[in-house]
Amino acid sequence: MSLTKAALREKQGATFRMWLSVLTVSLGIFSMITAEQLPVGLIPAISSELNVSIGSGGLTVTIPGVIAAFASIGLPLAVGRLDRRILMAGLLAVMAAASVISALATNFPVLLASRLLVGITIGGFWAIAGSIAVRLVPGPSVPRAMTIVFGGVSAAAVLGVPAGTIIGDLVGWRGAFWSLAFLSFAILLAALLVLPKLEAAQPVEVKALRAQLRNPALLSGVVATALLVAAHYGAYTFVSPVLLEVSGVTAGSIGWLLLGYGILGMIGNAVAGVWAAKSVGRTLACIVIGLGATLALFPLLGVTPLTGTILLLVWGFAYGAAPITLQTWVLSAAPESAETATAIYCFTFNLAISVGTLATSQIVDTMGVNRVLWVDSAIILLVLLPVCRAPMLNRNIGNS
Incomplete structure (x- = not known):
């Protein structure tokens, strides 16, 4: 694009089609992250029908997380300058196919194989989404575009699981996977229709990765991400058994309780977006203390449907x-x-999900859900250490 055309594009502002492209990328991320976490609310039903333990059922979350972690760095390195529109379409097609295989799985190994494909799509899509958002709209509209795109991550993290659980309660866990397949296919069609050609502007390179791995501020963030995400998902993967065994809620109400969890999560996302721009350190410290305390208190106070619901919302x-x-x-x-920092972040985030769920899967059958919550609470509180050791977090990010 020439300088004249670029200047004209800036002056004209974002068009309706550009915003459709941004929304398509956001929906793509939503479908990917939802796919990763979908089994969380379905583990009891999956485990029962396929004759595996609750702990083994947790592998349906662990496997895609491990694969996604390595795909988030490996796939951008492998594809080089491949048109990102083609890459996104291919990943969405694989996601749709993997969801169909999950829905048709007649045994647990087949289900796990389909989850491996899910991991590849998650890592590759999430790793390139941020850089794509910057290129879809003119400069003045980029902040809003980034908010919409990464809003897909937040929406999936807090709404994807309850939505899947509700669908699972209504039509069975296989129906939840069929729904995901249809969603992926619809987003694939939208991507082919509205996304422009997107050649890779600055592909991830090994040299850049090595440089960022020597960045102390980034490394502190990576440690904080690893601890918090691993501990959270170690507990959240088994939130259904927690609600059933500790709080005594009915199985049919879990999906709706997780929907309430999701709504409060979206509110938390909106509040933190404002606070984190002013002080990441103070915001994260509040999150760590609140989340750690909630998990620690759940086995003690969340022993009725009412108190369990309140703690779940917190x-x-x-x-x-x-x-x-x-x-x-x-x-x-x-x-x-x-883009390089985001690739490292995605790697850490997804690997942490896998490590957390795998570790919990190994101990939940012997320790019980109460002790799992206490262990994960202690790990979350350890995040205060990298927060305190990162001086850059004390300044206003908006002015940095």
């Missing part, structure tokens, strides 16, 4: 504020290498 608000705060930390630590 849990949703606290964790809903976490992803945008951690993302703000990462981007502020590497403003000149946003």
Whole structure:
């Protein structure tokens, strides 16, 4: 694009088609993250029908997380300058196919194989989404575009699981996967229709990765992300058994309770977006203390349906504020290498999900859900250490 055309594009502002492109990318991320977490609310039903333990059922979350972690760096490195529109369409097609395989799975190994494909799509899509958003609209509209795109991550993190659980209660866990397949296919069609040609402007390179791995501010953010995400998902993967066994809620109400969790999470995301721009450190410290305390108190106070519901909603608000705060930390630590830093962040985030769920899967059958919540609470509180050791978090990010 010539300078004259670029200047004209800036002056004209974002068009309706441009915003449709941004929304398509956001929906794509929503479908990817939802796919990763979809089994969380379905584990009891999946485990029962496929004759595996609750702990083994947690592998349906662990496997895609591990694969996504390595795909978030490996796939951008492998595809080089491939048109991102083609890459996104291909990943959405694989996601739709994987969801169909999950819905048709007749045994647990087949289901796990389909989840491996899901992991590839998640890592690749999420890693390139941020850089794509910047290129879809003129400069003045980029902040709003970024908010919409990463809003897909937050929306999936807090709404994807309850939506899948409700669908699972209504039509069975296979129906939830069929719904995801249809959603992925619809987004694939939208991507082919509205996205422009998107050649890779600054592809991720090994040299840039090595440079950012020597960035102390980024590394502190990576440690904080690893601890918080691993502990949260270690507990949240088994939130259904927690609500059933500790709080005594009915199985049919879990989906609606998780929807309430999701709504509070969206509110937490909105509040944290404002607070984190002023002080990432103070915002994250509040999140850590609130989330850690909630998990620690759940086995003690959440022993009735009412108190369990209240603590679940607090849990949703606290964790809903976490992803945008951690993302703000990462981007502020590497403003000149946003795509590379985001790839590292995605790697850490997804690997942490896998480590947390795998570790919990190994101990939940012997320790019980109460002790799991206490262990994860202690790990979350450890996030205060990297927060205190990162001086850059004390300044206003908006002025950095």
